[in-house]
Amino acid sequence: xxxxxRRRSVVLAGLLLGVGLTPAGAQAPASIPLTPAKGDVxxxxxxxxxxxxxxxxxxxxxxxxxxxxxxxxxxxxxxxIPEWNKAFERKPNGLRILGVIMDPDQAPASFWKEHPIxxxxxxxxxxxxxxxxxxxxxxxxxxxxxSGRVExxxxxxxxxxxxxxxxxxxxxxLAALFAPAR
Numbered sequence: 001x002x003x004x005x006r007r008r009s010v011v012l013a014g015l016l017l018g019v020g021l022t023p024a025g026a027q028a029p030a031s032i033p034l035t036p037a038k039g040d041v042x043x044x045x046x047x048x049x050x051x052x053x054x055x056x057x058x059x060x061x062x063x064x065x066x067x068x069x070x071x072x073x074x075x076x077x078x079x080x081i082p083e084w085n086k087a088f089e090r091k092p093n094g095l096r097i098l099g100v101i102m103d104p105d106q107a108p109a110s111f112w113k114e115h116p117i118x119x120x121x122x123x124x125x126x127x128x129x130x131x132x133x134x135x136x137x138x139x140x141x142x143x144x145x146x147s148g149r150v151e152x153x154x155x156x157x158x159x160x161x162x163x164x165x166x167x168x169x170x171x172x173x174l175a176a177l178f179a180p181a182r
Contacts, residue, residue: 035155036134042067042148047125050101055122057098059148066178068099068119069140072107079157080139081115083174088119092180100124102138141169141177152177 036042044058059065068084070077088097099121101107124130141154154177159168169177 035137035140035153036142036150038150038152040134040150042133042142042144042150044148045125045129047100048123050107050121050123057122059144059146061146062094063096063146064094064151064180065096065098065144067140067142067144068097069102069135069142070099070138071102072111072115073103074138076157077139078115080141080169081117083158083169084141085116085118087174087178091178095178095180097178098122102130102135141174143177143179152179 042059044056046054046056049055057065057067066087068080070080084097084099091097097119099117099119100123101121102124104124104127137155139155139157142150143152145151154169154173156168158174159170
């Protein structure tokens with residue numbers, strides 16, 4: 001059992017390095033921007049939902065979208081899923097919330113059983129697309145306004161019970177990220 005857990009950790013580390021992602025709190029190469037910045041533009045994109053159906057994500061005038069980037073094997077992402085679920089249940093009218101699972105292959109069935117997700121989830125549109133956005137760390141919460149402009153972002157995990165983490169998101173920051181469309 002321990003050997004399997006270690007082997008999974010090695011595989012996960014290889015996947016993270018292979019697609020350019022690191023869990024929040026881990027070090028990434030200094031020459032690579034860690035995340036998109038406020039004001040960056042996220043272009044419209046097409047991908048598949050986890051159900052295999054085509055999905056188009058765009059950012060029309062007057063819209064607000066929260067994109068939640070995560071990996072099935074990321075423990076920090078596991079901590080964020082319940083918080084994102086709560087935010088999705090309380091979401092204001094006019095706000096669209098979409099998860100983007102970054103796994104290069106389909107996530108194992110056990111992940112979906114252990115971490116139920118209330119919000120719609122899309123598959124990553126591809127490694128090059130993700131790199132072009134500078135999505136190099138997860139979990140990442142992006143609030144995107146009309147024309148795809150990043151308005152706000154949060155990198156990391158909830159603050160409750162995680163100790164002194166610089167990247168934790170308190171209730172106020174999460175509420176701001178899921179602010180209603182104006």
